[in-house]
Every structure is written in C-alpha cells, then in structure tokens.
Amino acid sequence: MRISRFGRKIKQRSGISQLMVDLGEAFGGDMLMLGGGNPAHIPQVEAVFRRQMNELLSKDGVFERVIGDYDPTQGNSEFVEAVCGLLRAECGWDVKPGNIALTTGSQSAFFILFNIFGGAYEDGTSKKILLPIAPEYIGYSDVGFAEGLFAANRPDIEHIDEHTFKYHIDFDRLNVGEDIGAICVSRPTNPTANVLTDAELAKLNTIAMAKGIPLIIDNAYGPPFPNIIFTEARPVWNENTIVCMSLSKFGLPATRTGIVIACEEVIAMVSEMNAVMSLGTASIGAAIATELVRSGEIIRLSREVIRPYYHAKAKLAVDRLCELLEGVEFHIHKAEGAFFLWLWLPGLPITDVELYRRLKKRGVIVVPGHYFFPGLDEDWRHKHECIRISYAQDDRRVRAGLEVIADEIKLTYGAD
C-alpha cells in the first residue's frame, strides 16, 4: 500500500500504542497491570457518577438530548459555563466562557495545540515544542505532524535522602531560541510524580512571555480537580498560558472529556479543530459532571476522597518498594502527585526494555523509562535505568506486582 509520510508515521508502532496494546492484553488476562495510566475505580466516586447518570435517565427528555444532539464545537455550553464559574471561584482566574473549550480527552488537545504552535510557519521557519524538563509524558511523543517536533532539556537531580530524589528544571541549560513555538510541562508530571515548584513555573512563565510564546500546562492530575497532588502548588493561568485539564483522572476516562483554558484566539482554533476532527465534542462526560461542577461537589470529592485515596496508596507503595529493594542501589522520585512511582536503578546491568520484557514474562506490566524522553535525543544512560510503576490498582495487586519487580531486579543484579 502506498501511504503518505504521515501515514508511515502512524504505521510505525509508537511508544504509546505499544503501551495501549499491553494495557488491553493486561486487562484481558491475569497480568498485574502496573503499567497504564488508568485511574483507580474508587467506589465513593463511582457511586456519585451512578447517581448523576440516574438523574439524567429519570428526567424527561434529558437523556435523549444528551445522546441525540451534537454539542457545539466549543463543547457543551452549560458545562463550559459551570467550569468557568468554578475556576473563577476556586482559582481566582479571570476567565470567561470564551476562554474554555472541550476536547475529546486532553490527549487530543495536545495534538491540536502542538500542531498549532509547532511545525512549519508561513515565514519558512520551523518551530519546536520545548519540554523544559524530561522525563515527560509519553503521550506527547507522536502527536506532531512534523518530524522532530520536540526539544527537551535534561533535569537537575536533587538527592533528598538515600532513596529519594527530585528533578528540577536546569535553567542554565534551557535554551529558548527562535526555533521554539511553545513550552509545555505536565504538573504533576507523568511519569515521575514531580510537581514543578511555583518558582519554577513563574520563571517559565516569564520566559514564555518575554519570547511571546505560550506556556502550556498539562494539569491532568492537578488542582482544582482531580487534585491528585501531595504538596502545595498554586494553579496558574493568564492570557499567555494554556492550561489543559481533564475528567479522566477524576474517574471518567471513557467519557473522553478534555478541557482547554486559553485566550479566546486559541480557544477559537481549538473549536475549529474539534469541528474538523469530530464535528462536536463528546457530550456524556459534561452531562454527568455539570451538576458536580456547578455545586462544587467535584472539589469536595477531589479534596476529601480522591487525593487522600492516592496519597495513602503512594505511601504504601513507596514503603513497600523500599523494604523489598533493601540491599540494591535504587532511587524513587519523590511522590508529589499523580499515581506513579518513578524508579531509578543506577548501573542497571540490563536496559529498561529488557527489564520490562522479563517482568512481562512473569506477569507484571510496567513501562520502560526511555519512552518518556521525547525530544531528548542525546545519549544518556539514565534514560535506560528507569521504569514507571503505576499504583492505581487495588493494593493486593500492587503489592504482588512490587514483589515480582523487586525480585526480578535483585536477580538481575545477582545474575548479570
């Protein structure tokens, strides 16, 4: 079959598609799935979703409208207005409904935004998306039409104690030249659980403003919802910032509801792309969540149920892994948010991919670390010494998975 360059790019198996295949296989069988980004099923939160769904079903004509009408290209107006009110009240942001658009999950927002700001410009130049700190989210890797869309920066590494470390942006190395079209960070970061400090974010904001390029903040796990963050961090937005949020980690990944907050010019382009790619945005997530947003229940659930739930799991997973890896040289990134452990094994005698394969054979799925460095092409051993472990599954399965991971790591060091 003869296909375009774009077709070829899609045809090559990308990091994220390999991950999705494994995810599918793992859910089908007995695998211990410590690999994917699926959020936990939290009964208290699910009961609220069920209640909201029953509300939709019980009111005359409401359910029929939700499934029978296209929503506008900017997304469901009632939901957009409710989100606008919540962001004004909770975050103090000076936003209007015209600053908000929905997308088919926030993943598709990145596809839209990276192709708006990265790639070929009319003046003949070509611009990249700068990831000021790598490791970064695997899902960014393949969204660009243009080749080599990303530039990325190695982090500074702070050792907090024997087994805990934290990445920081290395501003001395950060080169924001004319070839950069936008800066993007996830906060909290998938895969590392890092939360960039307010000072780091303020500095990025100043740089972006000075260069006249947008700062994109991927807030899939952050405040005000789902608020899976175990440290203090102020949510920021201004006309030069594009904040991307989502209902996925709140517990609604299947509804594919992304939320973009940006200046009106960007929102208009996002809406246009929604029209081109899918006519309208998905309605069901907005329909389930509108009342939760309007009443503020989404904030209460995030603060009182979701954050403590993941925080307790993070502590359990870190403590257990530290116990199990006794005697091995290892470092875990400080768990500041999201639901992943980022495990660094300095001097690992095999690659991250080989460790992933051995674990898969033993029924445990993790994600090899090197996928999380889009745009960082330089040879850096660290890239192959890390794995990402999700602890979102139930504690029994997480514990069982961690035991296998630790055992395999010990065997690796002993045998090679």
Ligand SMILES: Cc1ncc(COP(=O)(O)O)c(C=O)c1O
């Ligand atoms: C950091 C980050 N951003 C964005 C997404 C995309 O989420 P969704 O498209 O479900 O909103 C994910 C999903 O795992 C993520 O981890």
